[in-house]
């Protein structure tokens with residue numbers, strides 16, 4: 243058993259918690275007044291809308307904004323606030339945020355590992371809260387601010403203190419989980435600038451690392467907290 247799995251998930255803290263607790267990443271959807279069941283139903287329903295629309299209209303690509311609204315669905319063209327920039331993007335009703343970021347907006351720093359809400363590689367911040375972007379429908383964040391790993395660097399090119407601490411503590415091994423780990427850590431330190439090591443461990447528990455670099459990542463979070 244890794245150190246990351248021995249945490250006390252019952253412990254209470256005063257700052258907001260990441261949205262991938264025992265209810266899974268779709269708990270984030272729960273905060274927007276939708277249950278896990280309705281989320282899954284929504285995914286299934288929107289998929290059905292997309293596929294039936296394709297059957298009737300022979301595909302939706304290239305249609306005008308007026309035509310883009312699918313019956314019973316959502317308008318496909320949307321403005322997405324990513325890293326402080328408003329980006330116009332054509333989003334399928336059942337498209338996940340990870341897909342939009344990586345394959346529509348070319349923000350490939352967000353990684354796709356399991357693509358099923360288990361590993362945390364795809365973690366991004368939505369209004370400052372960590373979310374699994376592989377399990378978040380892009381249309382649910384149209385009024386929110388999304389932050390990805392690309393948005394952490396300052397305009398003059400300086401790395402975010404958490405990024406720098408990850409380097410100093412030799413956190414990344416293969417590096418695949420690192421963007422997700424960093425985004426979770428950034429959210430933690432913004433909510434609680436002086437976490438205990440146990441608090442940091444619990445906060446990062448939604449980010450798995452197949453290389454087992456958990457201690458390095460925790461060292462980095464504590465170093466970044468001290469340098470703030």
Ligand code: FES
Nearest residue numbers: 355357360362376
């Ligand atoms: S890729 Fe999203 S949780 Fe694994």
Ligand code: FES
Nearest residue numbers: 415416451452453
């Ligand atoms: S550094 Fe390889 S999976 Fe975490």
